[in-house]
Amino acid sequence: MPDRHPELRAAVRAFAEAEIAPRIPHMEASGAIEDGLVREMARQGWIGVTIPAAYGGMGAGHEAKTALVDELSRVSAAMGAAVQASILGTAKIDHFGTEEQREEWLPQVADGSVLPTIAVTEAASGGHVLGMASTGRRKGRGWILDGRKVFVGNSHIGGLHGVVVRTGDGARGLTAFLVEHDRKGVSLAPHEPRVGLRGFSFGELILDGVRVPESHRVGEVGEGLAVAYSSSVLYGRLNLAAVALGIHRAVLGQTVDFVSGRPRIAGEGVVRDRLGQIAADLRVAELAVYHAARRLDRAEPCDMDLITAKLQAVEAVRRATDLGMQTHGAAGLLTSMPMERYLRDALCVEPPAGTSDIQRHRLAEEALDPSRHVQWSQRFARPLTPPSVALAHSA
Ligand SMILES: Cc1cc2nc3c(=O)[nH]c(=O)nc-3n(C[C@H](O)[C@H](O)[C@H](O)COP(=O)(O)OP(=O)(O)OC[C@H]3O[C@@H](n4cnc5c(N)ncnc54)[C@H](O)[C@@H]3O)c2cc1C
Incomplete structure (x- = not known):
């Protein structure tokens, strides 16, 4: 592509x-x-x-x-x-x-x-956003926020948290707020070691009677679910798919280098089969991911493409790290080699923005009844300014 x-x-x-x-x-x-x-x-x-x-x-x-x-x-x-x-x-x-x-x-x-960060997930409710227990209640001209958010990306270095809490009942009972990291009542739990993505903080944010003014509310009261979904559907799925793609490229490069330096195994059919599978999976994931990104930039309704991109890229990198590890034999287990890092990192990209179970579940819902859900991409995406203008700005 x-x-x-x-x-x-x-x-x-x-x-x-x-x-x-x-x-x-x-x-x-x-x-x-x-x-x-x-x-x-x-x-x-x-x-x-x-x-x-x-x-x-x-x-x-x-x-x-x-x-x-x-x-x-x-x-x-x-x-x-x-x-x-x-x-x-x-x-x-x-x-x-x-x-x-x-x-x-x-x-x-x-x-x-x-x-900035987006803090939605809670320990008990996980991917079921509506199950959250954190609350926001009106007090005077502002709000008091209480609760705990887990696995918040950049939790420990973020300066402006975007927090979604329950302010009423049902699906229209969530509201989003901007919360500065140094506001009274905001704290962080110690960052527990993770299996992978070492160096990245995705930890726990604690809100204990945090007072925020009305001007910190994002969106309307009751629009928090839309705020959360627009983040994860429009941005998160593609973002995590891109992380998976990057790991996959590294796995292919590392496995090619490893095999090329070992004539004893380089000609073996099984080794070449594995390399071919890693390469084919990468191409399919790449096509799915960049196709979805381009559709999003054209503001086309593409929720299913975004979901498919995340699912394909994550499943593909899990398979690639497995095949890459097998191809490295015992050498793959050495922490001085990058393969085991790729394996650990690939495990971490599945849950965010929805596990593969959830992506398949959404694809099945759409297949059974395409009219059931709103297309977030249609609702929020905007056509991109011509690339020449954007790139001139970035140069
Ligand atoms: C690296 C990383 C970064 C993250 N960044 C953020 C962030 O910035 N902000 C944020 O708010 N959160 C973030 N998260 C949290 C992420 O959104 C959650 O991990 C995700 O929503 C899934 O929740 P859970 O891990 O608690 O799993 P659960 O929802 O508890 O799921 C556990 C298991 O049950 C299955 N399951 C659950 N519900 C269903 C269902 N309805 N049908 C079928 N199977 C189901 C799941 O597939 C999984 O296998 C991050 C997580 C990670 C790992």
């Missing part, structure tokens, strides 16, 4: 190889959160890749964003995940914010001074 963003891709690749790759051994060994690198990437303007140019962003759209996250994740899925998590955090302000909120926050996100 032709690369429509070669300059952006080249800039990201140069940064990833020069700045991120040397930090990986430290990230892996310590598990420490990579605050500095994420902020440096934010200063490149990358969190603002989809933010309209009128608010200081690159205005380059979802395909450019996909190329950016894909390219970063080829070197470090953790850093790809960190960048996509804050890109995800821009959606609510861009699509639901008031003009004042857009003018206040989007330029700060675009220039890298504020890292």
Whole structure:
């Protein structure tokens, strides 16, 4: 598939190889959160890749964003995940914010001074967003927020959390708010070690009687489910698919290098079969992911393409890491080799923005009754400014 963003891709690749790759051994060994690198990437303007140019962003759209996250994740899925998590955090302000909120926050996100997050998931309700227990209640001219959000991307370095809480009953009973990280009553649980994506914080945010003014509400009262879904459907599925794609490219590259250096196994049919399968799966995932991104940039109704892209890319990278590990034999188990990192990172991209079970469930619902659900892409996507304008801005 032709690369429509070669300059952006080249800039990201140069940064990833020069700045991120040397930090990986430290990230892996310590598990420490990579605050500095994420902020440096934010200063490149990358969190603002989809933010309209009128608010200081690159205005380059979802395909450019996909190329950016894909390219970063080829070197470090953790850093790809960190960048996509804050890109995800821009959606609510861009699509639901008031003009004042857009003018206040989007330029700060675009220039890298504020890292936004989206905090929806809770331990007991997981992917069932309507099951959340965190609350928001009116007090005077503002709101008091209470609850705990888990697995929040960039939880420990984010400056502006986008929190969805229950303010009433039923599906129209959720509301979204902007919460600064240093507001009274906001705290973070210690970041537990994760199996993969080491260096990326996806931890627990605690809200204990946090008072926010009415001006911090995003969207209407009762529109929180739409805020949450627009983030995960419009941005999250493609973002995580891009992380999966990047890991998959790395698995293919590493496995080719490994096999090429071992004439004893390089000619074996079973080894070549595995390489062929990894390569074929990568091409199919790439087609699905970039096809969905292009449709989204054309503001076409493409929810099913976004779901399919996430499902295909995640399932493909799980299979690729398995075949890659088998091909490496015992060498794949060495932590000095990158294969085991790819395997661990690939495990982490399945749950966010919906597990594969949920993606298949949605595809089945659509197959059975296409009129049942609103197409979020149709509702919120906007056609991209011509790429020449967007790229001139980013250059
Ligand atoms: C790397 C990473 C980043 C993340 N970033 C964010 C973020 O920025 N913000 C945020 O709010 N959350 C984030 N999350 C959380 C993510 O959204 C949840 O992991 C996801 O919604 C699934 O919830 P759960 O993991 O609790 O699984 P559960 O929903 O508890 O599911 C557990 C199991 O049950 C299955 N299951 C559940 N419901 C159904 C069903 N209806 N039909 C069939 N099977 C079902 C699932 O497929 C899974 O196998 C992140 C998670 C990860 C791992």
